[in-house]
Amino acid sequence: MKQDQQVPQPEKGKLLQPKIKVGIVGYGAYVPRYRLPAKEIGRIWGNQGGYPVKEKAVAGLDEDVITMSIEAARNALKRADISADELRAVWVGSESHPYAVKPSGTVVAEAIGAPNDIQAGDWEFACKAGTEAMVAAMGMVGSGMGDYALVAGMDTAQGKPGDALEYTAASGGAAFIIGPLNSALASIEASYSYVSDTPDFWRREYQVYPEHGQRFTGEPAYFEHVESASRTIFAETGLKAQDFAYAVFHQPNTKFPQRIGKTLGFTPEQIAPGLLAPVIGNTYSGAAMIGLTAILDIAEEGDLILMTSYGSGAGSDSFIIKARKPLAQRRAKALSTQDYIARRTQIDYATYLRYRGEIRMR
Amino acid sequence: MEVPRIWRLKKQRYALQGEVCPHCQVKIFPPRDVCPECGGEAKTPFSFSGQGEVYSYTLISNAPAGFEEQAPYTVAMVKLNEGPLVTAQLTDLGDEPVRIGMPVEMVTRKIRNDGDERGMIVYGYKFRPVMAK
Ligand SMILES: [Zn+2]
Numbered sequence: 001m002k003q004d005q006q007v008p009q010p011e012k013g014k015l016l017q018p019k020i021k022v023g024i025v026g027y028g029a030y031v032p033r034y035r036l037p038a039k040e041i042g043r044i045w046g047n048q049g050g051y052p053v054k055e056k057a058v059a060g061l062d063e064d065v066i067t068m069s070i071e072a073a074r075n076a077l078k079r080a081d082i083s084a085d086e087l088r089a090v091w092v093g094s095e096s097h098p099y100a101v102k103p104s105g106t107v108v109a110e111a112i113g114a115p116n117d118i119q120a121g122d123w124e125f126a127c128k129a130g131t132e133a134m135v136a137a138m139g140m141v142g143s144g145m146g147d148y149a150l151v152a153g154m155d156t157a158q159g160k161p162g163d164a165l166e167y168t169a170a171s172g173g174a175a176f177i178i179g180p181l182n183s184a185l186a187s188i189e190a191s192y193s194y195v196s197d198t199p200d201f202w203r204r205e206y207q208v209y210p211e212h213g214q215r216f217t218g219e220p221a222y223f224e225h226v227e228s229a230s231r232t233i234f235a236e237t238g239l240k241a242q243d244f245a246y247a248v249f250h251q252p253n254t255k256f257p258q259r260i261g262k263t264l265g266f267t268p269e270q271i272a273p274g275l276l277a278p279v280i281g282n283t284y285s286g287a288a289m290i291g292l293t294a295i296l297d298i299a300e301e302g303d304l305i306l307m308t309s310y311g312s313g314a315g316s317d318s319f320i321i322k323a324r325k326p327l328a329q330r331r332a333k334a335l336s337t338q339d340y341i342a343r344r345t346q347i348d349y350a351t352y353l354r355y356r357g358e359i360r361m362r
Numbered sequence: 363m364e365v366p367r368i369w370r371l372k373k374q375r376y377a378l379q380g381e382v383c384p385h386c387q388v389k390i391f392p393p394r395d396v397c398p399e400c401g402g403e404a405k406t407p408f409s410f411s412g413q414g415e416v417y418s419y420t421l422i423s424n425a426p427a428g429f430e431e432q433a434p435y436t437v438a439m440v441k442l443n444e445g446p447l448v449t450a451q452l453t454d455l456g457d458e459p460v461r462i463g464m465p466v467e468m469v470t471r472k473i474r475n476d477g478d479e480r481g482m483i484v485y486g487y488k489f490r491p492v493m494a495k
Binding site: 032033034060061062063064066067070071098099107110111112113335336339340342343345361 | 372373376377409430431432451453454456457469470471472473483485488493494495
């Protein structure tokens with residue numbers, strides 16, 4: 001896509017576009033240090049291969065969604081070149097908030113030095129809680145209610161031992177600061193959301209592990225929502241896959257985002273930089289968002305990026321993002337997503353159980 | 363239960379917030395409102411960078427109550443770049459051996475549960491090896 005190509009702005013359609021133009025003024029990733037290879041899980045449960053990912057990232061004993069969001073938020077602030085005082089929201093999207101009742105957002109806000117004058121409620125929508133908060137942040141900034149809003153998508157996902165999800169349920173995520181276009185590293189040109197009541201995956205209160213609708217998780221759930229959201233944003237803007245430099249999708253495994261990418265007309269080269277599930281697993285609320293951070297780490301001015309998330313239950317948020325000039329200088333102010341991926345200590349299944357609190361100590 | 367104390371110490375524990383002496387510019391941690399150098403009143407908040415190096419360390423195998431689940435772990439005296447020494451747990455060591463002079467950086471982590479898993483989660487500073495860019 002040429003730099004001078006404009007994203008069309010229809011008078012009134014399905015797109016979500018605020019009156020005041022907004023963008024990403026800071027971004028930051030977090031991946032914990034530990035990795036559990038899929039073949040180590042297979043060793044325990046007698047599976048020989050055909051794994052959905054190579055390995056997954058595992059949070060340490062002293063980590064949770066709050067501590068990981070704090071680090072991603074600090075990275076976002078370093079790149080944003082604003083003071084935490086200027087934030088008007090600190091929103092954490094997750095399905096593994098440490099408390100059932102007590103917001104994660106207030107602890108994160110206190111730790112990063114945000115003021116008391118903020119919104120700090122937690123968000124939940126399976127794996128799209130973070131991008132749902134991002135749309136709200138666009139609305140808040142775009143309406144002029146506040147200049148800057150921080151949103152995180154972060155999870156310490158749990159799969160039932162022996163279940164297919166155990167191979168992929170991982171820890172990690174990202175934070176973004178949404179602000180006015182003039183201070184942005186990348187503009188958010190438009191977003192669009194597509195939801196329906198689809199029972200593919202859920203967790204009832206007081207239950208430790210989620211349930212899922214087995215084969216029901218593919219076609220009517222992930223593919224239907226990701227494709228509908230992406231095709232609608234294409235239709236409403238007149239853009240097509242070839243206009244984009246990169247695309248990133250929710251990534252519950254390696255194959256789903258590769259397949260939807262192909263269906264929508266993207267090449268493997270457009271998908272590769274944001275496809276992190278093979279080496280960190282499915283970070284749930286963090287999955288699409290951390291993929292976007294890896295793309296922002298390499299994107300050049302004018303590059304168009306499509307991000308489409310997916311959350312069970314179900315829905316997708318699709319965004320068209322365009323890299324701006326300050327991105328090139330500002331990205332070096334914090335650790336890159338690949339820096340976190342390169343920091344890797346392999347663990348065995350017993351250590352994994354210990355880190356995830358599965359060993360009874362009393 | 364020590365909820366009021368956890369609440370009172372949150373700024374210093376979450377973000378290494380200390381003080382700077384307005385008279386002699388010495389950086390103070392933990393905050394004590396009186397300068398240890400000149401004895402003057404020192405109540406100006408100062409946020410430490412979180413960068414420092416290991417000054418001394420020890421391996422804890424028999425952990426005190428509330429920390430058993432984390433043992434064995436390393437506790438270090440960390441010399442902050444701004445001057446003060448702080449005692450804290452080291453984390454995310456992986457396979458890296460600890461050594462005196464090792465550069466470390468502050469991270470905010472779970473310190474322990476207040477009581478059992480029904481109690482508050484206490485968050486605070488730990489240090490990890492400085493990550494490679
Ligand atoms: Zn003094």
